[in-house]
Amino acid sequence: MQALIGSQPRPAVLSLQATGVAAEATTKLTEFAPDALELAHVNPRGQIVDWLKQQQGKASGTTTAGNWTVEFSTEVDSEQPGAILTLTDKLCKVNCGAE
Secondary structure, eight states: OEEEOOSSSSOSEEEEEEESSHHHHHHHHHHHHHHHHHHTTOTTHHHHHHHHHHTTTOSEEEEEETTEEEEEEEEOSSSSOEEEEEEEETTOOSSOSOO
């Protein structure tokens, strides 16, 4: 898990990653996402996790939940294949992007 802090009290960008074959990595990501999102104080985490479960078998997807833009993607043709869930705070206006 990576949390990138800008000029606001909560993480502006949160990235969860799991390695392995896309399907297995997506399953792993879905399993640890609830705890990771709770630790990062992300809400509505239930809605995000339910959406992530629906991404099983897909290469990528984007949605919004509460104040978060949620992006899912899989890496297959790379040195480290896996699945990535990235949340970006829509309320953040300065220093919000991942570097």
